[in-house]
Amino acid sequence: MTLTELKYIVAVARQKHFGHAAEACFVAQPTLSVAIKKLEDELGVTIFERGGLEVSMTPLGAQIVAQAERVLEQTAAIKEIAKQNKDPLAGPFRLGVIYTVGPYLLPTLVKSMIERVPQMPLVLQENFTVRLMELLRQGELDAAIMALPLPDQGLMVQPLYDEPFVVALPKEHAWAKRDSVSAEELKSETMLLLGNGHCFRDQVLEVCPEMSRFSTAGDGIARTFEGSSLETIRHMVASGIGITVLPVASVPDMGAKDGMLRYLPFSSPAPDRRVVIAWRKSFTRQAAIEAIRQAVLACDLPGVSMLDEAALVQ
Secondary structure, eight states: OHHHHHHHHHHHHHSSSHHHHHHHTSSSSSHHHHHHHHHHHHHTTTEEEOOSOOOOEHHHHHHHHHHHHHHHHHHHHHHHHHHTOOTSSSSOEEEEEEETHHHHHHHHHHHHHHHHHSSSSSEEEEEHHHHHHHHTTTTTTSSEESOOOOOOOOOOEEEEEEEEEEEEETTTTTTTTTTTGGGGGGGSSSEEOOOOTHHHHHHHHHHGGGGGGTTTTTSSSSSEEEEEHHHHHHHHHTTTTTTEEEEEEGGGGGGGOSSSEEEEBBOOOEEEEEEEEETTTTTOHHHHHHHHHHHTTTTTTOOOOEEOOOOOOO
């Protein structure tokens, strides 16, 4: 039995698919499948039931996977303990960031970190919330910056800032000269959304739930189109396809009048999201977490409300 085999069965349990699990582990599917079969033969049990579109765990397999998760987490803890005699601010720090935060926070955060702790370079990875959570649990990331709510994963979480949402629309839109817009008014507009997997998509659908009930036949309350990134959506709005909702940190200048877009705040109560930093409870480089948190608090992100609150268990 090896740690690699345990990592593979945990990945399959989470992905419910051998191919997707292999991609998540950066190995070929035959390599992963052979390793898991070898482990099953060694233990004399069947961990996964093959067949159908999804892979499912046997009752005994579920117990084995749960124990494997604990073993992997404790293994990561051992590595962290070994670093305790060293400077916790020395050496690379592996930080994950969700797609809708990274492009707007990282330029100022990296600059702030270089100025404050140049001995701790950031190894950065942008990804979806679900994937970042997996990498945290597997010890592949030290911490991740994400938006609430998070799945219940037993992580330590500390708030960083609250970020209001704003509406982006073409400069010729009928609302362009208004001071604000209500969430209720969005349901009459053609809306541009991020694709499935983005937590910000779900947050926007909470603002205007009618969009999630849209009929593809075109006779729904609203019409929607999808984009792969906020920047792609911004260009689609400029071209006149529709309007969208953006986090305020992604807006270069709320009052700009000379571009192709206009930005409007929401009328009160304005929807927003809370951005947090999360890490494993067993992670020992607490000084590094605090250094990143302080660097974020020092970032100039117009429109957001920085927070200085105690950590909590998620």
